[in-house]
Amino acid sequence: MPPETTPSLFECLQLKHQLHHLEGDIRDAAVVDWAIKRAKAEIVLHLAAQPLVRRSYAEPVATFATNVMGTVNVLEAVRTSDTVKACVVVTSDKCYENREWQQGYTESDAMGGHDPYSASKGCAELAVSSYRRSFFQQIRTDKDVYPTRIASARAGNVIGGGDWSQDRIVTDFVTSILAERPLTLRNPHATRPWQHVLEPLSGYLHLAAQLWQNKSERFAEAWNFGPAESSIIPVVELAELLCRKWGRGNVVIQVNHAQPHEAGLLKLDSTKACTELGWKPVWNVEQAVEATVDWYHGMSQGADPIRLTNEQLDRYCEDAQTAAAVWASKVVRTAA
Numbered sequence: 081m082p083p084e085t086t087p088s089l090f091e092c093l094q095l096k097h098q099l100h101h102l103e104g105d106i107r108d109a110a111v112v113d114w115a116i117k118r119a120k121a122e123i124v125l126h127l128a129a130q131p132l133v134r135r136s137y138a139e140p141v142a143t144f145a146t147n148v149m150g151t152v153n154v155l156e157a158v159r160t161s162d163t164v165k166a167c168v169v170v171t172s173d174k175c176y177e178n179r180e181w182q183q184g185y186t187e188s189d190a191m192g193g194h195d196p197y198s199a200s201k202g203c204a205e206l207a208v209s210s211y212r213r214s215f216f217q218q219i220r221t222d223k224d225v226y227p228t229r230i231a232s233a234r235a236g237n238v239i240g241g242g243d244w245s246q247d248r249i250v251t252d253f254v255t256s257i258l259a260e261r262p263l264t265l266r267n268p269h270a271t272r273p274w275q276h277v278l279e280p281l282s283g284y285l286h287l288a289a290q291l292w293q294n295k296s297e298r299f300a301e302a303w304n305f306g307p308a309e310s311s312i313i314p315v316v317e318l319a320e321l322l323c324r325k326w327g328r329g330n331v332v333i334q335v336n337h338a339q340p341h342e343a344g345l346l347k348l349d350s351t352k353a354c355t356e357l358g359w360k361p362v363w364n365v366e367q368a369v370e371a372t373v374d375w376y377h378g379m380s381q382g383a384d385p386i387r388l389t390n391e392q393l394d395r396y397c398e399d400a401q402t403a404a405a406v407w408a409s410k411v412v413r414t415a416a
Contacts, residue, residue: 081105089242092385106150113157116164123288124167126154133174134247136197147200148207155211158228166291168284169232173273173306173348174198175205184273184309184349187234187302205302208232212300229291229300235280236273236306236348239318239368241375241388243277249315253322253329254376262332263323268316271345275307275361276368278396283359286407290357303357306348311365321366325373358406362399371395 082103083090095101100119104111106128116124129147130136136143151169158164176185177192191206193199208230216227239250249265256263283305290299316331323329353359363371371392378388400408 085244087244092242093389106153107145109153109156112153116157116161120163122163122165123292124154124158124164125284125288126151126167126169132245132247133195133197136195140196143196144200148203151204152207155207159211159215164228166288167228167230168288169204169208170284171204171232171234172201173234173236173346175201175234178346180345184347186349187304187352205232217297229297231287231291231300232302233280233284233287234302234304234348236275238275238277238280239372240277241372249318250372253319257326257329258380262330263319264332265315265319269314271312271314273306273312273346273348274318274365274368275311276363276371279307279361279363280305282400282407283353286357286359303353304348304350305353305359306350308361308364312347313365321369322373325370326377360403360405362396362403362405
């Protein structure tokens with residue numbers, strides 16, 4: 081599907097000129113099957129989604145169709161493919177049955193979801209688990225043929241440059257700053273695991289590489305890629321940090337009790353990814369906010385978004401190498 085927002089990161093980075101780009105509806109099983117088989121894909125990363133909680137209340141059927149049946153369509157295309165060796169399905173930290181626990185959710189905790197978005201992500205996780213156990217665990221030892229390895233990945237609340245979607249705090253912040261009006265918060269005291277978008281992306285790519293390289297089922301499981309404990313803060317603290325990093329702006333706390341339900345407390349426990357995959361968070365919440373503000377501020381001053389993005393990719397990879405992240409030792413960056 082084409083980008084919904086104007087501007088969009090896809091268009092700003094001119095990505096259609098840098099890769100083989102096909103547009104299609106994830107809800108169309110035939111299109112998904114055709115695209116994967118036409119590409120003769122060996123690795124599939126499924127990130128397509130209806131990603132907004134508040135929109136899911138207005139469009140519940142479309143949300144379930146996209147997030148659940150869209151995922152099933154990908155899994156079915158992978159199942160019938162002769163080339164796919166590894167698949168990573170990205171869901172959400174909201175896939176868990178939220179009990180407002182103080183401790184972080186681990187991969188073995190129950191799936192659930194109050195709102196349609198969260199429930200759809202829990203359903204997607206169940207679909208992944210079902211396909212994995214039903215179709216992707218039989219090894220044909222007579223011919224040494226190994227099944228496709230399927231994993232799911234759950235990130236925290238991501239921020240970063242290039243997001244113009246509705247009901248996103250960073251989008252609301254940038255819009256407010258440029259319009260010189262206060263930033264109004266709907267759920268100021270809701271606590272979330274904030275992280276820069278490059279953090280979980282590094283986890284998804286590292287996980288995909290492990291699935292592709294290893295014939296065992298060791299990595300064909302669910303994985304959390306969340307931030308460190310210190311980056312799990314209330315919305316109001318994130319908003320104030322955004323204002324400080326930009327150098328201006330102010331926050332207005334306006335609680336609307338008539339709005340749809342959203343979880344008040346959400347934490348992820350990424351111990352498994354850190355100990356078994358060797359993945360680790362690189363940037364804390366302050367560094368994530370600084371990079372986010374730098375990107376949007378640069379855009380507002382007319383900077384080239386491709387240059388801004390490449391500079392941040394380079395900086396993140398360098399910091400990951402300094403932090404001795406396992407995946408970073410294999411990274412070789414080339415100019416776009």
